Structure formats: C-alpha cells, structure tokens
Amino acid sequence: MNIMNVDYTTKIPNNVNLAEDRQVLKALEGWHPGYLDWWNDMGPDGFQESLVYLRTAISVDPKGWAKFDYVRMPEYRWGVLLAPQDEQRLVNFGQHKGEKAWQEVPGEYRAMLRRLVVIQGDTEPASVEQQRHLGKTAPSLYDMRNLFQVNVEEGRHLWAMVYLLQKYFGRDGREEADDLLRRRSGDEDAPRMLGAFNEATPDWLSFFMFTFFTDRDGKMQLESLAQSGFDPLSRTCRFMLTEEAHHMFVGETGVSRVLQRTCEAMKAAGIEDPNEIERVRALGVIDLPTMQKKMNLHYSLSLDLFGSEVSTNAANFYNAGLKGRFQETKIDDDHRLTNDIYKVLKMVDGKITLVDEPALTALNMRLRDDYTEDCAKGVERWNKVIEKAGVNFRLELPHTAFHRQIGEFANVQATPKGIIVSEAEWAKVRDDYLPSTADGDFIASLMVPVSEPGKFANWIAAPKVGIDNKPGDFEYVKIAA
C-alpha cells in the first residue's frame, strides 16, 4: 500500500494498512458506533443534515492532501492518517538520544506515554462540545463552514489518538478510548481533563479567540509530541499539525475581520476615541477595549494549559524521549539538558522574579515562552489592522501572572501589567480587565445568524478570499430545512 494515499475500502479510511491489521480494525469498528452517537449528541447542534463544503484528507502528501466537497457531517470519513515513516529516524533527545526510534511502546514508559496520549485525545472532543451551539448564530455561511471544518477535524484528531490507544495499549487502551467518549466539557461528574476545555465558548468572538490562542497551544504541544522517540506518536502528530494550521487561520483572520469592521465603523461615524464604548457599541460593532478583555481571558486560560513552570513530569517526559521541545531538532545544544539552566518567572518574597532553574524541570516554561512569542507575532498583525485603519489603539498580551489558575501565580492576583494586587483590590478592578456579564450580554446581542450566501453580520468584515478559491457568494453550507 502506498503510505501517501489513503485506503477507503475499509470502513475507517486509513494509511496504516488496517485491512491487514484485523484486531485493531475490529477494535476501531467496535468504537465507531459510540463515536457516532457522541457526534450526534455533542457535535454541531441543528446542522447534522445540512450539506457542508468540507475538506477531507485523501493523502498525507504535503503537496495535495485534501479534497473539497459537500458532505453531511455524520457521513464525514474520519480516518487514521500518519505521516510517512522514516526508517532511519532516531530518538533525538533525552537519555536514549541516538537510539533507533521505537516502533512499539517501551515497557518502562508505558504509563507515561498513555497519559500523554489520553490528555491530547481528551482535548479534541472537548472543543467540539464547547462549540456545539455556535452554528445557530454564525455570522455567515463562510464562517459556519469554517466552524464545522474545525469540528470534523478535531473529531479526526480524536480518532488519531484512539488509534494509538487501541493499537499500542491493549485492554487499558481500549478502556481509555471509551472514557474519551464518556467525559464531557464542563460536566460536574465527568469533566474534560484540562481547565480551558471546561470553559464555555458562548459566542463567535470567543470561538475566534479560542482558535487563535487555545489551538495554538495545540500546535505547540503537537510539535513537542511530534519530536517523540515513539515513532507512531510522532508520525500521527506531524499529520495533525497540517490540519491545525487552518484552525489558527480561522482564529487569526476571524479576530482581524472583527477589528477591521469596528475600526471602519468608528471612522465612518467620526469616533476618534476607542474608549467611547457606548458610542461604538451603538454602531453594532465590538469596541476595542472589549476585544482586549476577551484576549486577556483566552490568553490566560491557554497559558494554564502548559502546566506548572517547574515540573518533574515535564523533565521525565523529556528524559524518557517521549516529549521534546518546540522544534527540538533545530536547537543547537546537547539535547540532554542535564547541566543546563533556564530562567523561570516565580513568586519570591511576594515579588515576581526571574530565577535560574534546571533546564529539564523548566521545560513547560520554555514551551510556554515559545508560545508567547508566537502569539505576540499574531497580535502585532492585529495591531497593523488597527493602525492601517487610522485608529489610535494597541492590543497587548497581558503579563504571565495575570488571571492564572495553574502554576506559580495560581494563588495571587495580578493586573495585565504584572502588578500584584490584593483580593479586595482585584474584586474592584476585575471587570476592567476581563469580560463582565454586561460585556457578554452585549456581544450575545450581536450574535444574530446570517445565512444568505455572500452576506455577513454587521460586526464582522468579509474575508479577503474564499475557501478553496470560491467566489464571495458561494453557498458554503446548504442548510437542511
């Protein structure tokens, strides 16, 4: 079988020769009906019968891996796709550096590896659950289609992790695969594993911020797992990253279009001061200070996804060769880090201080720093949109200590500038920095559906180009009556 092309003859499209791997095929086929039940219960609400113009992976060749066509989402061909195997690949970091990459799970690391795969897997259905009501308030058919594209691909990413669990972890892998369908975002008894995946995504601005900030955590984590010495995990994550790029595009351009529309409306109405919130809101667009608050919220929630700044788990993952650094093989050092240090922000005597820590235990902080740098570039692109429109306002990422629930700053309150404040002081200023109930109500009031091809809600500008080069009035979703 040609690894580049996907086999569609089995019920589960794949490029891992499932047709000859009967046991795993059987396990996956056994899991499939439960997945479909989950999709029908927890996937996009109200649009399961609609025809959506979606891309489906047909190959893992970077030059042409997808085809576009109208599909009913429950009939989407969720497949198992791994990037091609490199026979020469080695473990590239940690204490096994230089050994041949593992094709089977190393017994001593089984529990650690399973935990990583399960946590990764758990986030995928969680995001679909968080976004399930958004179709009903889509600002256009273009945006609705992008939402559904992201959703079906997160579904495929769940399949990717379930394949690893069922193929490499035997019975406990099968149990974990079932549990991935049992937990629910925000559920009191069986919540999703990581904090940000239990938060609500109440409106489209949240969706765009989520796909910019939280999907970008996904990019960083998948990049680190793509370095893994366990080759099937590496190959799986490499192909997932191909799809992930579009999700971040949806977030970045989504926020850009909101900013553009707000600035245009302000200019047209002759409003120079972005802080004249009520006047801006009266135009039916989202004021820039509220955009900043939404950004503060989603960035800080996403920082929590990197775990504690100092973590023995992270050191163990790295030493074992299971999870590397962002773009590990491009870094010029010994890839063992046993004698290195890394500067970590910590609370020392009530002050935020940079402290030297062993580089191995500081790996979460390092990945988070790489993430912040990547986010900052995107924020600068947003600032260019505002600047170009001639509005005097800049968006800024808040300080790392702001609004944290995990790690060094979980027990303090800090302003976006990084000034530590008392709980009483925080209670007074909270609504200046994070969306208030009134802000949420205002945004919700703008969320009216627009379903005429080529038309957009008043609060968001049209995109520059269509998906798959389609014209502006293309009917991306044929909504079933």
Ligand code: BYC
């Ligand atoms: N919430 O040593 P610590 C994506 C737990 S997103 C709740 O500080 P560690 C996507 C932690 O599990 C990417 N619990 O951290 C995006 C541990 O528990 P145990 C998802 C948390 O382990 C959008 C304890 O606290 N992939 O793909 O070094 C849409 C102490 O942990 C949290 C991954 O995350 C939290 N935020 O690192 C769709 C990659 N943080 O073990 C998809 C795999 C920590 O003591 N996961 N805890 O019971 C990992 O690499 C690591 O598990 C983490 C945490 C980076 C998450």
